[in-house]
Amino acid sequence: MEIKDFLEETTQATGASGYETQVASIFRRYIEGVSDEVWTDPLGNVIAVRRGPRENSPKIMLAGHMDEIGLVITRIEDGGFLRFTKIGGIDERTLLAQEVRVHGRSTLTGVIGAKPPHIQEPDERRKSVPMDKLFIDVGLEEEKVRELVSVGDIATIKRKVISLNCDTLAGKAMDDRAGVAVVLATFRELVRLKSQVTVYGVATVQEEVGTRGAQTSTYGIDPDIGIGIDVTFADRDDLVEERAKLGKGPVIAIGPQVHPKVYQRMVETARKRGIDYQIDPSPHPFGTDTAPIQVARSGVASILVSIPLRYMHTSVETLKLRDIEAAGRLLAEFISSIDAEFVEGLSCF
């Protein structure tokens, strides 16, 4: 149940890109018991380490990002209404009528209001409302708003996790607290496994604005193998390409950003251990932490493992817990199978 608790707690917490400290402290609390050491780097990445048997044991880095898409206040209007812009790729069409938290001098609850349908022009009814026409209403007098909120303050979507059934959860910021949950699940699995390597579990910052935390944390760690853990599009019949299915296991990517030998070992491990997995052939560069991981320093053998997710970048992102647990088992078994010889072989093409 702990993974479910972790996911509920972190997705209900707030952590817009650049402001991830709440999520960071929850992650620290959960991971400390299964790590040799945990620290925070200058940009705020939280790095947990499980040391290998030797000083020079090979290094494997796992990265799931803590940050979520969010909003930032750009102007306080007459009447105390707040104008905003976005941090990261929020789907602007889904903002209407959302509940939000405004992180000012104190945390205020607000709603994103809209013009009632009765008084909309016929033209307006057929269109989604652009972000520059939206505003946050915190229900206070202008003077009070100005006292508590300042331009530059952050706002995030407020949303409780709901169980659609015991294993299926919907909420905001599953992208990518699910990936952070996989890091935690992997560390917990590693407790019972033998490992020849040093494992770094990184909860990264600022992925949604350009995979920034992964860039600096990978530089600092300088790993031999880097594994980005994110979410991927699942089960939509309106998507042309074949997509991953919820509940059918983690999705292993293959493409130019994935080292073929790491991919091969990952798939072999899944088969050998009887863990369900899916494959996502992707010729395009991924917009995930795997991108900066691959090109850090002199280059890192990298891979991307994803959790199937429906309705990405909305406040009802939906996933199945069993995919997270399976990903944790897969990555732990993969790590446990790696030794110095395998790592040396990565540069023999």
Added chain:
Amino acid sequence: MKEILTKLTRLYGPSGHEEFVRDAIKEMVEPHCDEVIVDPLGNLIAHKKGSGPKLMLAAHMDEIGVMVTDIDKEGFLRFTKVGGVSPHQLLGQRVVFKNGTFGVFGHEKLDDIKDLKFEKMFIDIGATSREEAEEKVSLGDVAVFDRDLVEAGDRWIAKGLDDRAGCAVLIKVLQELSSSPNDIYAVFTVQEEVGTRGAKTSAYSIEPDLGLAVDVTLVGDTPKAPTNAVALGKGPTIKVKDALVLAHPQVKESLVEVAKSHGIPYQFEILDNGGTDAGPIHLTKSGVKSGGVSIPCRYVHSPTEMVSKTDMDNAVKLLKAYLTSVQV
């Protein structure tokens, strides 16, 4: 300030050709620094030694321009842009090349002015043949706006205030900062307008503990402007975000604290489009806590950029106070 700004904005210095600006700045800051060096890409790094943490400030020397891509047999030049130049900003402008050759813009017959694109435009340098043109200009040569600085009340109007205004502020800070416990690197960077390139390499070699970009920022104080709370004359801005960086909350808050305690007016900068040198600085090596102080500027990337004198003076005050008091 007037003297510095007049001199700097008049100089030719498109991305990749910052040498005149660099030489002028070097002369102004050298007496006030322990060491001034030029790195391989041409960044000017002015170092004021201190025993404390390493603070890097960056203001870029380069400006936008246009580059010659073809010379036709009548002596007209076709061109492309260096940095964020818009075709409509060029109409009616005069530009100047490094060797002093002037050029003006013309365009092919257009059915609708909305069809104005670089491909339809040309530079006329008064030549009557390819041969005559080639005596003055070669392929790859870059021209910049030709426009002197003027004063209008509390405002300066000039080309290249982005970011010679930032350079001027940084020069003043170096000249007036008597002592600081911190180890200060003021970097006058190259090639910001083409992708914040100089800041990337200079931050790599300096490895600062804290980074600040000193640049200009957009405003929303003109008729029917896009939503932007920043206005000219209401103080320098403290960066919350731009397209390339989310300011570290500690950096933002400590700047606010310093501004408040010294009674310096300030505003917040939230820039959706457009990045600054703080972008590459904060992603250097294992990461650098970064932010920025910007000067509100109207009509950015036009030949008539406008800033407020008091905003610039207050930016100098804010940075001086910050550099002497900040703890990383």
